[in-house]
Amino acid sequence: xxxxxxxxxxLLLPLIMHSQEAQVSYEASAExxxxxxxPEAPKEVGDYAALIGTCDxxxxxxxxxxxxxxSQKMTWTFKYIMNGTAVQDETLKVDGSHSGSIRQxxxxxxxxxxxxxxxxxxxxxxxxxxxxMEEDNIVLYRPQKAPNGMEGQTRLSFKDxxxxxxxxxxxxxxxxxxxxxPTWKIECKKRNKLTDKEVILKNIANYSQAYVKLDxxxxxxxxxxxxxxxxxxxxxxxxxxxxxxxxxxTEGTTNRYHNVTPxxxxxxGNIAHDYGLYESGATDKExxxxxxxxxxxxxxxxxxxxxxIHLDIWN
Numbered sequence: 001x002x003x004x005x006x007x008x009x010x011l012l013l014p015l016i017m018h019s020q021e022a023q024v025s026y027e028a029s030a031e032x033x034x035x036x037x038x039p040e041a042p043k044e045v046g047d048y049a050a051l052i053g054t055c056d057x058x059x060x061x062x063x064x065x066x067x068x069x070x071s072q073k074m075t076w077t078f079k080y081i082m083n084g085t086a087v088q089d090e091t092l093k094v095d096g097s098h099s100g101s102i103r104q105x106x107x108x109x110x111x112x113x114x115x116x117x118x119x120x121x122x123x124x125x126x127x128x129x130x131x132x133m134e135e136d137n138i139v140l141y142r143p144q145k146a147p148n149g150m151e152g153q154t155r156l157s158f159k160d161x162x163x164x165x166x167x168x169x170x171x172x173x174x175x176x177x178x179x180x181x182p183t184w185k186i187e188c189k190k191r192n193k194l195t196d197k198e199v200i201l202k203n204i205a206n207y208s209q210a211y212v213k214l215d216x217x218x219x220x221x222x223x224x225x226x227x228x229x230x231x232x233x234x235x236x237x238x239x240x241x242x243x244x245x246x247x248x249x250t251e252g253t254t255n256r257y258h259n260v261t262p263x264x265x266x267x268x269g270n271i272a273h274d275y276g277l278y279e280s281g282a283t284d285k286e287x288x289x290x291x292x293x294x295x296x297x298x299x300x301x302x303x304x305x306x307x308x309i310h311l312d313i314w315n
Contacts, residue, residue, distance in 0.1 A: 026084025034077075038084030039261045039277045044105040044112070046259040047133055048087045049205050050163045051078045053198075055188035059093065062183045076188055096120075105132075114140055114156075129156055136161065136213075144172065151175050162209070163202040165189040196267045200274065200300060200307050204260050211258040211280070214251070220244035224301055224308035232294075232315040253282040255289075260296070270302040271310075278314065 028035040034052045037045060060071040074093040081088045081102075090100040099118040106113055115126040129140035138158040146152055152174045159167045170184035194202065203222055210218035220240045223229075229237045229246065237246045262276040275298070281291030296314035300307045 024083050026080060028079055028081075033079070035080030036084050037080060037259065037261050039259075039279070041085040042105045042107050043257050043259055043279065043281075044132065045080075045085060045087065046208075046257070047105075047112070047138055048078060048103065049259070050161050050209065051089075051158070051166060052080065052087075053078065054191050055165055056191060057091075057186050057188040059186045060184070074186075076186070102126075112138070112140065129154075131156075146172060146174075152179070163190065163205050196272065196302075196307065197265050200265055200267075200272060201262070203307060203309075204262065204274075208258040208260055211247075212256045214249040214253075214256070216244045216247040216249065219247050222309055223312070224303060224310050227309055228311055230311070230313040250284065252285040256280075256282040272300040272302075272307060274298050274300070 026036045026038040037049060054075055054077040057074045057076050058071050059074050061069050063069045072094050074091050076089065076091050078087060078089045080086070086105075087103040088100065089103070090098070092098050097118070097120045099116065101117070102115045104113050105111070109130075110132065111130045112132050114129045116129070117123070117126050127142065129142045131140035132138070136159075138161070140156040141153050142156075144152060144154045152172055155169075155171045155173050157169045157171070159169065165188045168186040168188065169182060172181045172183060173179060207219065207222050210222070220243045223240055223243050225240055226238070227240065227243060229243055231237070231246075237243055258278070258280040260276065260278045262274045264276070265274040266272060276296060277293065278296050279291065279293035281289065283289050294315050296312070298309055298313075299311040301310040302308075
């Protein structure tokens with residue numbers, strides 16, 4: 001009987017291990033040090049896609065006399081956590097004042113909730129900001145009175161977001177939003193010397209940004225001059241100009257989103273391929289919501305120091 005149990009355990013063990021690996025396949029690992037966006041997460045988790053990774057930053061705070069203080073260098077790292085369903089970030093500053101946040105999107109309230117912690121001001125309860133996307137910025141708020149007692153709130157804004165970096169600002173604003181007083185600003189640039197996979201991931205994230213902005217010209221620039229796209233139930237489209245015309249967007253749509261989740265990226269010399277899942281959607285002029293999702297496969301080719309899409313097929 002014990003021999004039979006051992007035999008069954010040996011048969012089941014690989015299945016159990018595979019199941020456990022599948023359940024956490026979007027966690028940070030040696031292959032993906034910053035984790036990956038889980039396609040089952042709320043689509044808004046992708047708001048931070050361009051920030052994922054490490055940036056070298058310059059931080060400047062305002063002095064009590066209202067002048068701006070001396071800037072200091074810092075790093076700011078973002079990664080996906082909880083199997084790709086939330087975001088965590090950490091700042092490391094040269095003066096030793098480190099901090100971080102846990103960022104979760106709660107679908108029931110359609111808001112981001114950000115819980116902040118610091119090594120110089122530990123607390124039994126974490127300060128919390130909430131908010132979401134405002135145009136192309138991530139904006140978060142927290143109630144706070146001014147030193148003179150005036151009612152208002154602090155506002156945290158991630159601006160000028162791209163895969164190359166971002167700008168961040170902390171401001172106090174009054175209840176009507178007519179008084180805006182900046183107190184802290186940070187400028188961040190993504191670290192150079194990206195690997196081939198990181199360049200491809202960068203292009204994927206920027207592609208989604210161009211799609212959301214309805215910028216067909218910008219989208220076409222991610223393709224090689226002799227590229228071909230193979231849309232489902234359509235003819236093959238060849239060349240950058242034809243590809244630009246193919247993306248005939250309908251003006252007047254709102255709440256646009258476009259997320260791409262690569263499952264695997266393999267680089268072999270000057271050719272690479274990746275495949276995965278995508279989802280997109282928008283609200284039309286009449287207020288109707290449209291969404292679609294599916295699978296894709298892309299063949300990339302190296303063009304100078306960049307990677308361009310050579311073949312693109314989706315369904």
